[in-house]
Amino acid sequence: VMFTRGDMPxxxxxxxxxxxxxxxxxxxxxxxxxxxxxxEDAVKDIAGVPLHPGAERYYREIGVLK
Structure with a gap:
């Protein structure tokens, strides 16, 4: 199954x-x-590109994002 960024669960x-x-x-x-x-390197200076909700959830869980 192929997903694009927008529809990847x-x-x-x-x-x-x-x-x-x-x-x-x-x-x-x-x-x-x-x-x-x-x-921390993965979430800085990303030029306003939004993180996928799944990645954002992980980075919040480990305390990299508030």
């Missing part, structure tokens, strides 16, 4: 975002440009 994006950050250290070993990346 909130829970899917939440789980993808959570899995990404829970495994960032491992991914940083394979992809050097991800090394040292922090969740």
């Amino acid at each position: 909130e829970d899917v994006v939440y789980n993808l975002t959570k899995a990404f950050w829970e495994h960032i250290d491992e991914m940083g070993q394979a992809q050097k440009n991800l090394k040292g990346l922090k969740p």
Whole structure:
């Protein structure tokens, strides 16, 4: 099933975002440009582009967004 950003279910994006950050250290070993990346980096300077509600929920849950 293919989704576009607008119709991807909130829970899917939440789980993808959570899995990404829970495994960032491992991914940083394979992809050097991800090394040292922090969740705070993902939500700053995004030029007014709205976060998907699922991603926003995760970032609020971990305290990156208020």
